[in-house]
Amino acid sequence: MNKLTIKIKALIAAIVLIITAFAFTSPGERYFEIAKNLDIFATLFKEVNALYVDEVNPNKVIRTGIDAMLSSLDPYTNYIPEDDIEDFRTQSTGQYGGIGALTSKIDGKIKVTMIVEGYSAQKNGLKIGDEVIKIDNIDITKLEREEAADLMKGQANTPVSLTVKRYGKTEPITLNFTREKVKINNVPFMGMVSDNIGYIKLSDFTLDAGKEVKEAVIKLKSQGANKIILDVRGNPGGLLMEAVNITNVFIPKGKEVVSTKGKIEDHNQDYKTLNQPVDTEIPLVVLINSGSASASEIVAGTLQDYDRAVIIGQKSFGKGLVQITRPLTYNAQLKVTTAKYYTPSGRCIQALDYSHRNEDGSVGKVPDSLKSEFRTINNRSVYDGGGIDPDIVVEKSPMSPVAYALYTKGHIFDYATEFYYSNPNIASAKEFSLTDAQYEDYKKWLNGKDYSYTTQVEKNLKKLKEYALEEKYYQDIEHTIQNLEKTLEESKANDLNDFKSQIKTLLEEEITSRYYLERGSIESSFDVDQDISKAIEVLNERSKYDSILAKK
Incomplete structure (x- = not known):
């Protein structure tokens, strides 16, 4: 049975499930509507496949049909093809076959972002910040992160090698691992x-x-x-x-x-x-x-x-x-x-x-x-x-545009990696704090790096300029707009200082993760976490705690 037939059967199974939910006046009418709609769909697809000007990819077209149909119901009713079953099982059980490393694509490069304690990645020397360039000698630099992650996973007790670029090393290094049954803790x-x-x-x-x-x-x-x-x-x-x-x-x-x-x-x-x-x-x-x-x-x-x-x-x-x-045919599933x-x-x-x-x-x-x-x-x-x-x-408080830009462009992540290799030891995660001198070093480190961003005020000003040009008012307010643009530019130049506290928090969480993994990242945020501070305040005032829960 070819893939087209398999996809059509999966779609038919999903359509049957949805159509049977319709409130027709009698079972006979309901089943007639099911048969009618399935017949319409099958004949429609045959005609499109035969006559459409370009070649039709049946897998893509059918999947689009399935996804569009289910998305019209709610965001959580989904079709899970056989290729995605393993990821779905990982989400449900917290278990997968791998080495205990998480990756992300940062500035176009696949980098290790977290190591799970106690598994092969940690035991065999993989580090947060390593850029993965090969898996089992397969070049992954052009792959998507999900494709690379799939290569890293596999049956327990099977070998896998990673070739990585590491900060401070002139040549890539190859590390060998044995995949294990990795269990992600619910309580990290x-x-x-x-x-x-x-x-x-x-x-x-x-x-x-x-x-x-x-x-x-x-x-x-x-x-x-x-x-x-x-x-x-x-x-x-x-x-x-x-x-x-x-x-x-x-x-x-x-x-x-x-x-x-x-x-x-x-x-x-x-x-x-x-x-x-x-x-x-x-x-x-x-x-x-x-x-x-x-x-x-x-x-x-x-x-x-x-x-x-x-x-x-x-x-x-x-x-x-x-x-x-x-369960659907051919190992697919429907989450409904x-x-x-x-x-x-x-x-x-x-x-x-x-x-x-x-x-x-x-x-x-x-x-x-x-x-x-x-x-x-x-x-x-x-x-x-x-x-x-x-x-x-x-x-x-929402994340400031400058902090968001630094984070998404990898300048928080990469600095934390360099900091780790330049500082063999730091205080405990709970006590660690970047000094003012270290933050100044970070600002110097950013020189020449792209972290451009557009604030909401700039977006609004741009729209104002467009409307003014369109409605012929621009000449009247040109000078005002230019002054505003200059003021905004000068203000943005101070953003690294104005949002120092927010940027420092992101840096401290990332840096402590290099030394203490996920536990460090979590613990380092305690002293600036407003929710935790409020929780401590309420718990330490028993009368306030009791009054909130008191009988009304």
Whole structure:
């Protein structure tokens, strides 16, 4: 059977699933509509394939059809072809066959951006900042990052070699590795942020996430923690059952965590905690932001509904939909939305509009008229329709254009690499701070490097100039516009000083990752993290903590 037939069968399977959702008046009418639409599609494709002026790539055309059809439903119903199954499995399980190295394309070069502790990459000398130019003698300099990453992966216990350019070395070096079954931890960091406050960073909801959080809480308590911060900022979610398990660490056995409701009533389900908790009384703060989605929102929303934790940060992403996977022919799969989930108070946090979001992905402001009010155990008001609203909102300063340009063009990353090879040792990640002299060195290092950027004010001024020319007003305001352009240019010249604090933070996080890997990057941000500072403040003022959660 050729690939075209395979693709058509996959599309037909997806079409059947979608069309059967239509509410026709009778089963006979529904099945007629299915047959009619499939026949139209098959004959249409045959005619296009036979008559179109250029050669038609059936794989590309069919895939486009599948993706367009599913995207008309919601962003989370997706077709997963056989070639992408391994990546999907990695997202679901946190496991893959590889060496424990993450890469990214920086300034057109594929560079190692993180090393996973304890695996072959670390044990055999690969370093963050290494530029990978060959994998098993295959030149990868013209490949996309994803293609190179696929070459690095493979069955456990198989060999792979990487040829890399390393800062300070005149010639490339070749390193040999043995692939392993790599498990990415759901909890990349846990530790103390003060004498009695423990901190847990939860980055995923793959297998064993609940177990990892439970072990982290037990360990932190043994180190003297009598208050906990659980950080799910930027966590996109994952396995629903792991959200139940994590919530179970803090609330009693037998409590409802989440319920799912969809079109097929027999599939509706209530999920309750199954185990004895670790601690139902320890003061708890959960940190969220616009990147906290799905399972992260179940944890935050459920703990909020039970008045078990104070939620701090920014409004969460707003994904209240449940997906399951269904096998298709030839090892493909369909990830399909089957239900919405509801927290114990009865609210669904799904954003009312699937498609229109802010640039950062957040759901933005939802009109009060479109929200419904629900009540927590202590009769506090909570709302549906667009993510979890924090109990305490911490306003975030956006990244400045100059900092964004330095970061995206690799000038933060590359400087951190050079700093590492010039400084064999630094203070602990928590204590490390760039001195003013070192920051001045960084500014000198930037001389001659391109980090051009356009501010929003410059964009607006450009539009004003275009409108003025179009409407014949330019001569009247030409002098004013030129003065504004000059003022902006002079102001931008000071941006490295004006946004020093922000740029220094990025540099410190990147530099500490060279010495202490992901743990270092996380820990170095504690002293400038506004959300963590607010969490510590609330946890250290028990009366304030209690008043937030008090019965209304």
